[in-house]
Amino acid sequence: MEVNILCIGAGYVGGPGMAVLAQKCPHCRVTVVDIDAKRIAAWNSDSLPIYEPGLEEIVLQTRGRNLFFSTAIERGIRENDIIFVSVNAPTKTFGVGAGMAADLHYWEKTARQILKHSQSPKIVIEKSTLPVKTALAMERILKGVGSGINFEVLSNPEFMAEGTAIKDLEYPERVLIGSRETESGLKARDTLVEIYLTWVPREKILTSNIWSSELSKLVANAFLAQRISSINAISALCEKTEADVGEVAKAVGMDSRIGPKFLQASVGFGGSCFKKDILNLVYLCRHYSLEEVAAYWESVVRINEYQQERFILNMLQAMFNTLSGKKICLLGFAFKANTGDTRESPAIFIARRLLEEKAEIVISDPHALTNARCDMEGVEGRISYEGNPYDALRGCHAIAVLTEWEQYRSLDFQNIFEGMVKPAFIFDGRNILDHQRCFDIGFNVYPVGKPPLTHF
Ligand SMILES: NC(=O)c1ccc[n+]([C@@H]2O[C@H](COP(=O)([O-])OP(=O)(O)OC[C@H]3O[C@@H](n4cnc5c(N)ncnc54)[C@H](O)[C@@H]3O)[C@@H](O)[C@H]2O)c1
Numbered sequence: 001m002e003v004n005i006l007c008i009g010a011g012y013v014g015g016p017g018m019a020v021l022a023q024k025c026p027h028c029r030v031t032v033v034d035i036d037a038k039r040i041a042a043w044n045s046d047s048l049p050i051y052e053p054g055l056e057e058i059v060l061q062t063r064g065r066n067l068f069f070s071t072a073i074e075r076g077i078r079e080n081d082i083i084f085v086s087v088n089a090p091t092k093t094f095g096v097g098a099g100m101a102a103d104l105h106y107w108e109k110t111a112r113q114i115l116k117h118s119q120s121p122k123i124v125i126e127k128s129t130l131p132v133k134t135a136l137a138m139e140r141i142l143k144g145v146g147s148g149i150n151f152e153v154l155s156n157p158e159f160m161a162e163g164t165a166i167k168d169l170e171y172p173e174r175v176l177i178g179s180r181e182t183e184s185g186l187k188a189r190d191t192l193v194e195i196y197l198t199w200v201p202r203e204k205i206l207t208s209n210i211w212s213s214e215l216s217k218l219v220a221n222a223f224l225a226q227r228i229s230s231i232n233a234i235s236a237l238c239e240k241t242e243a244d245v246g247e248v249a250k251a252v253g254m255d256s257r258i259g260p261k262f263l264q265a266s267v268g269f270g271g272s273c274f275k276k277d278i279l280n281l282v283y284l285c286r287h288y289s290l291e292e293v294a295a296y297w298e299s300v301v302r303i304n305e306y307q308q309e310r311f312i313l314n315m316l317q318a319m320f321n322t323l324s325g326k327k328i329c330l331l332g333f334a335f336k337a338n339t340g341d342t343r344e345s346p347a348i349f350i351a352r353r354l355l356e357e358k359a360e361i362v363i364s365d366p367h368a369l370t371n372a373r374c375d376m377e378g379v380e381g382r383i384s385y386e387g388n389p390y391d392a393l394r395g396c397h398a399i400a401v402l403t404e405w406e407q408y409r410s411l412d413f414q415n416i417f418e419g420m421v422k423p424a425f426i427f428d429g430r431n432i433l434d435h436q437r438c439f440d441i442g443f444n445v446y447p448v449g450k451p452p453l454t455h456f
Helices: 014-024 037-043 055-062 073-079 105-117 134-144 165-170 183-196 210-241 245-253 274-287 291-318 346-356 369-375 389-393 413-418 435-441
Strands: 003-008 028-033 067-070 082-085 122-126 151-155 175-179 205-209 327-331 360-364 383-385 398-401 425-428 444-447
Touching: 003 014, 003 073, 014 028, 014 055, 014 067, 014 082, 014 165, 028 073, 037 067, 055 165, 073 105, 082 105, 082 183, 105 122, 105 134, 122 134, 122 183, 134 151, 134 210, 151 183, 151 210, 175 183, 175 210, 183 205, 205 210, 210 245, 210 274, 210 291, 274 291, 291 346, 291 398, 291 425, 291 444, 327 346, 327 389, 346 360, 346 369, 360 369, 360 389, 369 383, 389 413, 413 435, 425 435, 435 444
Parallel strands: 003 028, 003 082, 028 067, 082 122, 122 151, 175 205, 327 360, 327 398, 360 383, 398 425, 425 444
Antiparallel strands: 151 175
C-alpha cells in the first residue's frame, strides 16, 4: 500500500530528511512543500539549495519517482495523512522573550493551515526543535474548534548534524518518537515506527512520552554545546599556563566516562541550532522560576561569545595592536566543514570585528561564499570573496582559519608564505594545521589553547 507523506519546510532538515526517507521507502510517496518558491525551484533544479555530501545523488535517484518538491501547501495537506513539520522556529527578536524565546509564529501558522485544509484524519509530526509543551499548543489549535477530524500530534526530533546529514539519516544512532499515551496516540506512534523500521533497526527506535521527546532534543544540543564551551574555557587557561589543550583533551578524553569526542578547542561553535536551543532552554527554566538552572546553561553561550572575542583580541595583540589597513584572509566561512551553511558562524562575528578594526578582509570557502555574501551584505568595509585559497592569500598579512575544511590541511604553505606580507601570521581557530611545519616555513603561528610559535 502506498503511504502518502508530506513535509512542510524544505530546509536543511526537511530536504535531506525526506530525500533519505524517499530513498529508503519506495512504497512512500513523499512531497516536500515550502512557502519559499525560490527554494522549491532550487530543489527542482540541478543546483540544490543546500550543500551536503551525498545529498545530490539521493535527490537525483528519487526526485520525480517518489520524492516531489512543491509550493502547493494546501493541496499537500489535503492529499497526505502523515505530515512532518520542519519549519524554522528562530529566536524571537521582539516583545516578551526577545533574544531568548522561540519565535513560534511559523509554527502556529502551519498548525492553522493544517486545520483549515484537512478533510481527513492526520498524524502531525514535529520535526522542528521546539520548546517542551509546544505539542500541547499544536493540539489545542488543531482540536479546539471541533472540526470533527482526528489529529494526532507526535514529536520526532531530528538528531542529524549538518556535514554528516546523509550518513546520520541513513544510520541514525537513535530515532526518538514521543506520543500521547492514549489509544489513538499509541496507534499514531506505531504508524511512524513502522515507517522507520524499513531501514532503522528496532532497538534504535525509542518511544517516549511526548514531553520527554521534545525536551530531549533541546538537552542533546545543550550538552553538545556545553562540551565545546568546556574545552574552550580550558583553552583560555592553557594559553596562560603553557599547557597544550590538545594534550589535555587527549588525556581527559581517554577516560571512558568522558570520551574523546567534541573536545576540540576552537574559535567557538556556530550553526543555527546550538545557541538558539540553549537560549530556548534558558527561557523555559526562567519561565518555571529555575533561575540557577537557567544561569548554568546561559554560561555555555557566554563562554562561546568570550572565545570569539578572545580570538580577535589575540590577533590584535599579536599583530602589534593594530589591524588597520592590514589584509587578513578568513580561510573558511561555513560554521563547520562539509556544509555551505553559515548561520551563526563564528566567521560572521570575526569578519565584523576585523572590519571594525579597519582591516581589509578576503573571505574564502569552498561552499559557503554565496551565503557569506548575504551575511556580509550592508556591512561597511573592504571585503572581497575568493574561492581559490591561493588567490585569496596572495598579499595578505595574516590567515585566520575559521572552518576545519580538510583541504586546508594540505595547502602548500611554503608557496603561500612566499606571496604574503612579512611578518606573516597564522591564527588557527580550528587547530587543524601542522603548526611546527608552518613555523619552520617562517610563519608566526597562533593556535587555540597552545603556546604560540613565533620568530620574535
Ligand atoms: N539544521 C540542522 O542541522 C537541524 C538539525 C536538527 C533539527 N533542526 C531543527 O529543524 C527545524 C528546521 O531547521 P532547518 O535548518 O531545516 O531550517 P531552515 O530555515 O533551513 O528551513 C525551514 C524552512 O521552513 C520554511 N517555512 C517556514 N514557515 C513555513 C510555512 N508556514 N509553510 C511552509 N514552509 C515554511 C522556510 O521557508 C524554510 O525553507 C528547526 O527547528 C531546527 O532547530 C535543525
